[in-house]
Amino acid sequence: MHITLTVNGEHHMLDIDSRTTILDALRNHIGLTGTKKGCDHGQCGACTVLINGRRINSCLTLAAMHDTDAITTIEGLGDPDQLSPMQSAFVRHDGFQCGYCTPGQICSATAMLDEAKQGWPSYVSADLEGAPDLSTDEIAERMSGNLCRCSAYPNIVDAIAEVAGGAK
Numbered sequence: 001m002h003i004t005l006t007v008n009g010e011h012h013m014l015d016i017d018s019r020t021t022i023l024d025a026l027r028n029h030i031g032l033t034g035t036k037k038g039c040d041h042g043q044c045g046a047c048t049v050l051i052n053g054r055r056i057n058s059c060l061t062l063a064a065m066h067d068t069d070a071i072t073t074i075e076g077l078g079d080p081d082q083l084s085p086m087q088s089a090f091v092r093h094d095g096f097q098c099g100y101c102t103p104g105q106i107c108s109a110t111a112m113l114d115e116a117k118q119g120w121p122s123y124v125s126a127d128l129e130g131a132p133d134l135s136t137d138e139i140a141e142r143m144s145g146n147l148c149r150c151s152a153y154p155n156i157v158d159a160i161a162e163v164a165g166g167a168k
Helices: 022-030 085-092 102-117 136-142 153-164
Strands: 002-007 010-015 048-051 054-057 070-072
Touching: 002 022, 010 022, 022 048, 048 102, 054 102, 085 102, 085 153, 102 136, 102 153, 136 153
Parallel strands: 002 070
Antiparallel strands: 002 010, 048 054, 048 070
16 A cells, blocks of 8 residues: 655655554654554553654554654654753653653643643543633643653653753
């Protein structure tokens, strides 16, 4: 099957099997290895990327479903010379240990802040109207789909809180 994926602003024409996931297309066909294959069942979040600005587990969605969508990976958020605000905060707060989950955490956190700005509530949101207060509990709940086996959670939350403007 022939598709065109727009990844980090670049168009990639691919001839792939119709069962190829976004994750496998990114890693095996395009050569972007920042997105990690963790559980391959959508339970760990290591493969999180942004599709049209929304976070998604790339192991659970077929590449053929996203022909012409805008896909952003960790490589598209920043580069070593100019990190995104979230990437910089993760470095400052040591929001990683082994680093395996870090790309998915950063992509998820970036989209999560946009969701909060749009007023999307979470399970722990005190109010369903307006922008939520991004407390430590709120950030933790919103990031619950991303697992860190090294338990760097406090530093991850601190990094996200810094970019969000501070947790309470």
